[in-house]
Amino acid sequence: MTALIYVVISASALVFVVATAVRAVGYARAPLHLRWELYPVPHEAPDRAAHGGSYFETLDWWTHPTHFNVVGELKAMLAEMLFLKALREFNVRLWRRSFPFHFGLYLLFGTVVLVLGAAVTTLVAPAVLAGSFGATLDVLTRVIGGAGLALTIAGALGLLHRRLTDEDLRPYTTAGDLFNLAAFIGALGVLAVGLLLRPADAPGVHAVAVGLLRWDTSVQVPGVLAAGLALAALLLAYIPFTHMSHFVGKYFTYHAVRWDDAINTRGGAMERRLAEYLAYRPTWSAPHVRADGVRTWADVATTNPTEGAKR
Amino acid sequence: MTDKPKPRLADMSRRDGRPLIHIENDDLMPLPAPLNDPARERPWTPLSPQAVERYECALDDTCAVSVPKPATRAEEDALVGKFLAGLEKLFTRENNWTFLQPLVLSMEHCAKCQTCAEACHVFEASGRNELYRPTYRSEIVRRLYFKYVKHGGLLSAWQHGDVKVNWPLVARLIELSYRCNICRRCAQTCPIGVDNGLIAHELRKLFSQEMGIAAKELHETGSMLQLKVGSSTGMSAEVVKDNIQFIDEETSERTGVKVETPWDVEGADVLLIHNAGEILAWPENPGAFALVLTAAGISWTLSSELAGYDSINYGLWYDDVQLARVAVKHAEAAKKLKVKKIVLGECGHAHKALSVIADRVLTGDLNIPRESSLTLLRDIVMNGHLKLDPSRNDFPVTLHDPCNLVRLMGVVEPQREVVRAICPKFREMEPHGVDNYCCGGGSGFAIMSGHNFPDWRFHVSGRKKLQQILGAFADCLDPSIPKYLCAPCSNCKGQFRDMLAYYDLWEQNRILYGGLVELIVNAMTDVTPGFIEWEWH
Numbered sequence: 001m002t003a004l005i006y007v008v009i010s011a012s013a014l015v016f017v018v019a020t021a022v023r024a025v026g027y028a029r030a031p032l033h034l035r036w037e038l039y040p041v042p043h044e045a046p047d048r049a050a051h052g053g054s055y056f057e058t059l060d061w062w063t064h065p066t067h068f069n070v071v072g073e074l075k076a077m078l079a080e081m082l083f084l085k086a087l088r089e090f091n092v093r094l095w096r097r098s099f100p101f102h103f104g105l106y107l108l109f110g111t112v113v114l115v116l117g118a119a120v121t122t123l124v125a126p127a128v129l130a131g132s133f134g135a136t137l138d139v140l141t142r143v144i145g146g147a148g149l150a151l152t153i154a155g156a157l158g159l160l161h162r163r164l165t166d167e168d169l170r171p172y173t174t175a176g177d178l179f180n181l182a183a184f185i186g187a188l189g190v191l192a193v194g195l196l197l198r199p200a201d202a203p204g205v206h207a208v209a210v211g212l213l214r215w216d217t218s219v220q221v222p223g224v225l226a227a228g229l230a231l232a233a234l235l236l237a238y239i240p241f242t243h244m245s246h247f248v249g250k251y252f253t254y255h256a257v258r259w260d261d262a263i264n265t266r267g268g269a270m271e272r273r274l275a276e277y278l279a280y281r282p283t284w285s286a287p288h289v290r291a292d293g294v295r296t297w298a299d300v301a302t303t304n305p306t307e308g309a310k311r
Numbered sequence: 312m313t314d315k316p317k318p319r320l321a322d323m324s325r326r327d328g329r330p331l332i333h334i335e336n337d338d339l340m341p342l343p344a345p346l347n348d349p350a351r352e353r354p355w356t357p358l359s360p361q362a363v364e365r366y367e368c369a370l371d372d373t374c375a376v377s378v379p380k381p382a383t384r385a386e387e388d389a390l391v392g393k394f395l396a397g398l399e400k401l402f403t404r405e406n407n408w409t410f411l412q413p414l415v416l417s418m419e420h421c422a423k424c425q426t427c428a429e430a431c432h433v434f435e436a437s438g439r440n441e442l443y444r445p446t447y448r449s450e451i452v453r454r455l456y457f458k459y460v461k462h463g464g465l466l467s468a469w470q471h472g473d474v475k476v477n478w479p480l481v482a483r484l485i486e487l488s489y490r491c492n493i494c495r496r497c498a499q500t501c502p503i504g505v506d507n508g509l510i511a512h513e514l515r516k517l518f519s520q521e522m523g524i525a526a527k528e529l530h531e532t533g534s535m536l537q538l539k540v541g542s543s544t545g546m547s548a549e550v551v552k553d554n555i556q557f558i559d560e561e562t563s564e565r566t567g568v569k570v571e572t573p574w575d576v577e578g579a580d581v582l583l584i585h586n587a588g589e590i591l592a593w594p595e596n597p598g599a600f601a602l603v604l605t606a607a608g609i610s611w612t613l614s615s616e617l618a619g620y621d622s623i624n625y626g627l628w629y630d631d632v633q634l635a636r637v638a639v640k641h642a643e644a645a646k647k648l649k650v651k652k653i654v655l656g657e658c659g660h661a662h663k664a665l666s667v668i669a670d671r672v673l674t675g676d677l678n679i680p681r682e683s684s685l686t687l688l689r690d691i692v693m694n695g696h697l698k699l700d701p702s703r704n705d706f707p708v709t710l711h712d713p714c715n716l717v718r719l720m721g722v723v724e725p726q727r728e729v730v731r732a733i734c735p736k737f738r739e740m741e742p743h744g745v746d747n748y749c750c751g752g753g754s755g756f757a758i759m760s761g762h763n764f765p766d767w768r769f770h771v772s773g774r775k776k777l778q779q780i781l782g783a784f785a786d787c788l789d790p791s792i793p794k795y796l797c798a799p800c801s802n803c804k805g806q807f808r809d810m811l812a813y814y815d816l817w818e819q820n821r822i823l824y825g826g827l828v829e830l831i832v833n834a835m836t837d838v839t840p841g842f843i844e845w846e847w848h
Binding site for chain 1: 446472
């Protein structure tokens, strides 16, 4: 039983990491697209970013050094990642449900880091956790983990309620969408119950983490807690295969699309990439395109489909 | 507002040939005074029986693309097959490297939170009609993507939703791709960065590049005509030169300042490219440019090369291949003249197409710097190159932000600095800047006038902007006060010309529209007063 839990947790974590990485690499390896940015772009010079301006506001902009405002971009990123700024600004009703859900997940992620850190410390330097530091860490883990579970479950319940009752959302809600939210409520709910019902002398999350690292199958995990851990792990493995992996997509939609104002300069690295794409052979069928699978994008783009006609 | 059943996603496949919705004026978002008077609201012209019989008009009350109805089921099946082939191509790097990454991201990460809907002027103005919800169109495409591109089975249908593909769905999707202004205000508000405007754009592209289907005004009499004769207006270089000569004479006479537009000056600093529509519809705009650039001592020229005298690039809205071809023509004209930079006249989509989108099309010696005329005009005005008297512009002025220039390119302040400096009664619309609303003519609508489409763009797509304009002038609607709606974009001006006339806002309330450079000339102390003629045009 314990071995099975270890296998589920380990395999799920591995699936999550690999599937997430595969998705991210897939997006990253897509060709550089034509520019499609949206202003404001936060890495613009601060005086321009404030009103959403771009370097096009500067006379002879190509004679000035480009400005990349790292601080501005970081501020925008953090506000978006931590507090879902756009949702709060444009859809505050949903934000009231979505923010606790997402912030709860961040807390749970932090809890996993703390638990794993404590488990590794237990194995390599147990003395570190023997004193007040260990006790403080334990309390901190319980508080963050508890808050994370509560916020995530409450947020998921709120989101599910809205999906089921809001007539604007209902037509676009699939069975999969409902399942996803129910899965969070179910898995984390069982985990929460398992933690609450766990006898004081029974192994807890810390013991399971240590046992997992040692592959100690003698650890007797209480049944409900074991089920909660397994369900949470399976949920983790499921996420990258759904649109809930938007934490990956969002990086690209912001950095590679909305904020991508990188300039193509003569003889630069971008021009070399573009040269590769211009050698692609499109197969679009409309007659005016004049693509036949042999002619390249460069050929097609320099073809006048009206040629032969009198000017 | 009448209580009507909402169209469901599955209705797109309905074979009954009936429109999915019908809108009455009572359904629409209310307008402020003076258009809160039902007597000032206009009835819609119904589609003619001939149009309904001949074309695929089963989406709503109008018809933008005029796709002929297939004669047989076999023809329908062939078209559906082409559509699905095009859909696959849309997701291959060889065919769509240009937008593959943003498109895939928008397919795979929508949380269906509907935040985008609250930002969409078409959805809001229609009285929140479900058909115009940004995600209605996108959700159909998304389901097609997972079913036919990712080849998802039952599990995928359970997760992403299912869709039934047949010719009625494809035909309605063609029309629906032309019910979005591609202003991308929705994308700006999406917490995840999903872009419904891009999805509409890519749909149009699929229809054009694979099926040869596009709005006639954009393709046949748009980019194809431009590549054939040099301009979508149909003007050859010789005709344009004649017209510009006439404009020079007219401007000289009106202003008392000799104006002579230079042509094909090799080595000039600036190649100015106007939207050629200005030359025909608003000749005072190229006239004003000629006067200002000359007075400011700028070394500039126009080009008589093919497409070198017309900055329009309608490919931006429906076809990457056509976009690239026209952009290359513009760059070749500049290269031939060995100019230092291309300056784009007051045309938003031309700015976006050549400055931003084509930046990754123009390589090597075609990569010639492109600049906004608004930036150049700001420099001329703010650095004292002209003698200006703001009291000559002592009338209420508001500023429209063309989406392509502002939200999509970041040219926000130059035009504001100018109007603040020379228009003492300037007032902003709300919201403005990068949060602006589209004029309702964006993505080609302003030049699309088939069937009763103008009724749709005045009642629905332009309605939010109309509300903003009336709001900006709420304190001075009295017809004794002339008011100026400054729109530094030909496409937007086309929409305003038609929409203000449709609602009689010039005759009844004296709201005039025009460009930015005209305000500058109107304030120049060296010219005869009254460059802006308070006449409808």
